[in-house]
Amino acid sequence: MKTAVLALGGNALARAGEPPTVTNQFRHARESMAPIVELAREGWRIAIVHGNGPQVGDELVRNEAARRLVEPLPLGVLVAETAGWIGYMLQQSLQNALAAARVEREVVTVITQTLVDRYDPALSRPTKPIGHALSDADAARLRDAGRAVGRDGAGDWRRMATSPLPLGIVEFPVVQRLLDQNTIVIAAGGGGPPVYHDPLLGLEGVDAVVDKDRVSAILATQLGAEVLMILTNVAAVYEGWGTPAARPIRRMSAARAEELITLGSFDAGGMKPKVEAALGFVRSSGAKAIIAQLSDGPAALKGQTGTTITREQ
Numbered sequence: 001m002k003t004a005v006l007a008l009g010g011n012a013l014a015r016a017g018e019p020p021t022v023t024n025q026f027r028h029a030r031e032s033m034a035p036i037v038e039l040a041r042e043g044w045r046i047a048i049v050h051g052n053g054p055q056v057g058d059e060l061v062r063n064e065a066a067r068r069l070v071e072p073l074p075l076g077v078l079v080a081e082t083a084g085w086i087g088y089m090l091q092q093s094l095q096n097a098l099a100a101a102r103v104e105r106e107v108v109t110v111i112t113q114t115l116v117d118r119y120d121p122a123l124s125r126p127t128k129p130i131g132h133a134l135s136d137a138d139a140a141r142l143r144d145a146g147r148a149v150g151r152d153g154a155g156d157w158r159r160m161a162t163s164p165l166p167l168g169i170v171e172f173p174v175v176q177r178l179l180d181q182n183t184i185v186i187a188a189g190g191g192g193p194p195v196y197h198d199p200l201l202g203l204e205g206v207d208a209v210v211d212k213d214r215v216s217a218i219l220a221t222q223l224g225a226e227v228l229m230i231l232t233n234v235a236a237v238y239e240g241w242g243t244p245a246a247r248p249i250r251r252m253s254a255a256r257a258e259e260l261i262t263l264g265s266f267d268a269g270g271m272k273p274k275v276e277a278a279l280g281f282v283r284s285s286g287a288k289a290i291i292a293q294l295s296d297g298p299a300a301l302k303g304q305t306g307t308t309i310t311r312e313q
Helices: 022-031 034-041 053-065 075-100 136-144 172-180 212-223 254-262 271-285 294-301
Strands: 003-008 045-050 107-109 128-134 149-151 157-161 184-186 194-198 202-205 227-232 237-239 247-249 251-253 288-293 307-310
Touching: 003 034, 003 212, 003 294, 022 075, 034 045, 034 075, 034 294, 045 075, 045 172, 045 212, 053 075, 053 128, 053 157, 075 107, 075 184, 075 194, 128 136, 136 149, 136 157, 172 184, 172 212, 212 227, 212 271, 227 271, 227 294, 237 271, 251 254, 254 271, 254 307, 271 288, 271 307, 288 294
Parallel strands: 003 045, 003 227, 045 184, 107 184, 227 288, 251 307
Antiparallel strands: 128 157, 149 157, 194 202, 237 247, 288 307
16 A cells, blocks of 8 residues: 655644634635545554644744633743644544545544653744744734744744754654554644654643644655645746746655755755755655645646656656
8 A cells, every 4th residue: 555645734724814703714624635535545644744834833823812811821832822722723624525425534633742852953033934024023022021932934024943854753663553443644743743752751832833744755665655745825936036937846856855955055944954854755665745735736746747756867
């Protein structure tokens, strides 16, 4: 039985230029299920990992607005919180879509913890954009309050969080057993709340956000997946992104992907971690990775759209 790991971007649910209400996010969750239902119908084992960049930023805003009434929650706890409620939206939407298509598959959300190095230098450098675009005034207000703010790949002001490299998934054996039972599993939501091993206390949480694409690559490698699909709000990887000469790259070797990363062709808060995650999976597994728009999943799997990255050209 073939295995696919699907990484869904948080921006696919909370889209730019639209109020990030729960109603709108539920609507987008329902709209995003068709490609997954098609894979389920074809008998693929499926693990779904979702992002939470916009949502966890909103949770921080809620925390700060209510800090005089209730104790604010740490960022690591907010990652677990968003993994729960986004997983609930995706799980329910997929259950309904499978039932409507008369495909009998169970769906479950598992809150998984992601192992990181407590001494990772990235924990001292906030580089991962979260939340929504900020006005100049809001960015200045947050900066004056001691919050990390920076420009994202689109040039917008965003809140920034630290993002250590993932080393593994604590609950991986549970995910594997569920997949072996033909259950569709939603795991490592928002990259999973990051934790480290303390020699005395055991697992301890970290206030950071792990990149969900990198975690997806680890999960896909451990599962021996035939394909890692990174599904986002961009149709493909583009060469010359942001210039009049921009063009989509349909097929790319691992060597070419590495060359473009070295040349600085991708922004650190956007496409770069996606290509790096895809490259890591391809190099470690020999299988293929696909970066495509969420609605193009099945067509991208057939090589008709998106960007396919393989070990050789």
